[in-house]
Amino acid sequence: MAWFIRNAMLLLILFSLYRINICDTDEGTLLIKRRFVRVTNDLGGNLTLTVHCKSADDDIGVQVLPPHASFGFNFRPSWIFSTQFYCSFQWPNTFKWFDIYDNRRDAPHCSKCWWRIVPNGPCRFNWYDKTYEVCCQWNKD
The missing domain is CATH 1.20.5 (Single alpha-helices involved in coiled-coils or other helix-helix interfaces)
Structure with a gap:
């Protein structure tokens, strides 16, 4: 014993x-440590982007972003590393969604997770290279 x-x-x-x-x-x-997520509308074509982000515990609410506008939110991840925020993204004739923060994927790479939203999918800022080179596919419907 x-x-x-x-x-x-x-x-x-x-x-x-x-x-x-x-x-x-x-x-x-x-x-x-707190995390910060920033979402920027880079759809092009003068399109407005409607974003709604939430987790199992928090609803960030609906944000309407004109071209090149951004919004952000911060939070403390769960101590069991299970925090996940997902967002829906809408623009004319299109509806997509994506896990904008997944603790397993993002915690090792960013405490400030900046995302550009483009038609092909979101791209995360790489703090080492100072570019939005980490592009992802939209979640499946």
Whole structure:
């Protein structure tokens, strides 16, 4: 039994050290770093983009973006790394949707996740190269 308790304590300490590594202090409390998502209308053709983003817990609401306009939102990911926000995107005669933030996909690459919305799919900003080169396909209907 002592072996189990010792190993459980070691595992708890290792997990705590891992959590400290990905956390920062905010008002004196140890918390997971906030994430920021920005969406920009780059459809072209003077098209207005209607965006509605939500997660299992939060509804960001409907945003109407004229050409080249942006909107953003921030949040704290779940401590179990399951946070996911999806958005619907509408412009004349088109309806698409995409997981705009998936913790497993995005957490290693961005705490500020900037997306350009183009007709072929969203493109995420690569902070290393300073380009929107990480382009994705729309989610299947």
